[in-house]
Amino acid sequence: MNKILIVDASESDRRLMSGLLVKSGYEPIAVDSMEAAKEKVAELPPGAVVVAAMKFTGGTALELINWQKREGYKFPVIAIVDNLNPLEIADVMKDGGAVNIIQRLAIDKQLVETVGRYARPKNMVLQLDNTLITRHSKAFNEIIQSIEKVAATNANCIIFGESGMGKEQIARQIYLQSSRTQKPLIVLEAGGAALVGRHDPESDRSEMFNRIEGYFQEAKGGTLVIKNVQLLTFEKQSVLLHILEQEHPDVRIICTANSSLLKMVADETFRDNLFFILRQTSISVPPLRETTEDIPDIADYLLTRYAQKKLQPKKRLDASAIKALKLHPWPGNVRELKDVVLFAAFHTPNDAISASDLSFSQSGPETDSGFKLQDPAMEKAKIIAALEQAEGNKTMAAKLLKIDRSSLYIKMRQYGLK
The missing domain is CATH 3.40.50.300 (P-loop containing nucleotide triphosphate hydrolases)
Structure with missing residues (x-):
């Protein structure tokens, strides 16, 4: 599993980046200072990547890059910029400096994709091409x-x-x-x-x-x-x-x-x-949470690609795994589904992946589940859709709707749903 060193003074952004990277199959190490960064760089294995803010406690991304050069370390550094100041960015990227930048406001959109360009793929990391995965919805x-x-x-x-x-x-x-x-x-x-x-x-x-x-x-x-x-x-x-x-x-x-x-x-x-x-x-x-019928098709494609890369028989999802995948809200959509399925394929010794083999990240941006009750005119349709997706399980349906079970029963009686 590739290690990614995060150097940033913002605790909330360190948590956000760590969560995104864990979800994508990386092993993040987060620090907030130049002193700690130097210690961790010395311990990084081949294939690691450094993600550093332009400025952090006791140093800057450029200073960390120059220190790496003097010490003989060659880990690629991705700089986090607060604004796109051309002079600052040109300075940090010149003469073999930072290999790329990430805009702080777009960390959730750019981090995983940018890191994936420079982390050396190994173990479960699978880089997909630009193929549009076929599905039947x-x-x-x-x-x-x-x-x-x-x-x-x-x-x-x-x-x-x-x-x-x-x-x-x-x-x-x-x-x-x-x-x-x-x-x-x-x-x-x-x-x-x-x-x-x-x-x-x-x-x-x-x-x-x-x-x-x-x-x-x-x-x-x-x-x-x-x-x-x-x-x-x-x-x-x-x-x-x-x-x-x-x-x-x-x-x-x-x-x-x-x-x-x-x-x-x-x-x-x-x-x-x-x-x-x-x-x-x-x-x-x-979003994927509104087209859950596509999950088996996408997962099968991913497992096929993974088996081809590993030169081993393809694993499959059993019924419990498919049900669990359909009930997850998928804030990261297909990209997150890829990470969950491949993580399970890597760690599961059996031919079949079950629900107990799946590991869902608890961190990530808050998203509308697609079922959350916000518009009274749409409540009945959303309740029916949630019940269908949960296969009649009231507890699961209430979770999808982001209400408690008793509120669900009240709503069902209100709309004459049995």
């Missing part, structure tokens, strides 16, 4: 139909959905089924280092403008995928809008976003004119 079939319709046009598209639901894979499928497949596909993270400007003293335009325009030139005739578009700063939004309105580049843009983008447009923190240019059409991806 009505919701997935509707997404496949939407992909075909969007691909047949040149319309810009925003793919809405929670983290871990394969939005980038959907974007890639649109590209692969489009008429632009002979031209480049460029994928950018809106909150990442790739969109930090570079200084060009010969240009009268901003650093940010030159950088973003360069990606449009690189993707000419093809497709530009902007992941987590809600993380674009107002400066980046303005540059992107100017390029699209004034230069009309021959590039299709596909964005991925979570639901906060809609609120940002309403709150005027995301430019509405840019939003409507980017959302000429859209695709909504429901």
Whole structure:
């Protein structure tokens, strides 16, 4: 299991990062100071990664990087930035410094994926490709139909959905089924280092403008995928809008976003004119907790891939495991399902994985279970759906609805449910 050293003065962020990494099959070690970081670096095994804040108690990410160089350690360092100051980021990444950055506000979206690029895979860590995992639910079939319709046009598209639901894979499928497949596909993270400007003293335009325009030139005739578009700063939004309105580049843009983008447009923190240019059409991806019928298909795919990697017979889920997986709320969606299933496959000596072999993380961001009673007009339908998913088990249904058992009985009598 890969060890990941976290160096950050924020106790809450250390807990958040540790929980995300444990859930993804890593072994985090969290410290808050330069002195403690040096001690832990000396104990790290091959394949480890360091995640360090730009500033922490007694030091900075750059100082830790330079100390590693002097001492002969070569662990990749990922820097956590509080804001995308181009000069600070250029300083920490120059001359073989930090290998990448993570925006603090996007830790939950960027940490696991970024760490996965640099941690040496071993044991249960399985890096999946960009394949869209086939499943048989009505919701997935509707997404496949939407992909075909969007691909047949040149319309810009925003793919809405929670983290871990394969939005980038959907974007890639649109590209692969489009008429632009002979031209480049460029994928950018809106909150990442790739969109930090570079200084060009010969240009009268901003650093940010030159950088973003360069990606449009690189993707000419093809497709530009902007992941987590809600993380674009107002400066980046303005540059992107100017390029699209004034230069009309021959590039299709596909964005991925979570639901906060809609609120940002309403709150005027995301430019509405840019939003409507980017959302000429859209695709909504429901969370895994609303499409639990897909869990057996996804788990079977993951177990097949894992068996191929380990060169061993494929393990399977028994009925108790499938039931337990369907009852979990899945705040991390398919990405979390992968971690739970592969962790069980690695630690279970038997051919069949049962419910007792599954380990669900108790840490992670709070999410709407999909059944939580919030809208009285929807209560009856949600109660019925929760009871069906829990196969009539009132205790499990109440847990899904986030109410106690007695309240569930009151609601059932209120709506005439037996």
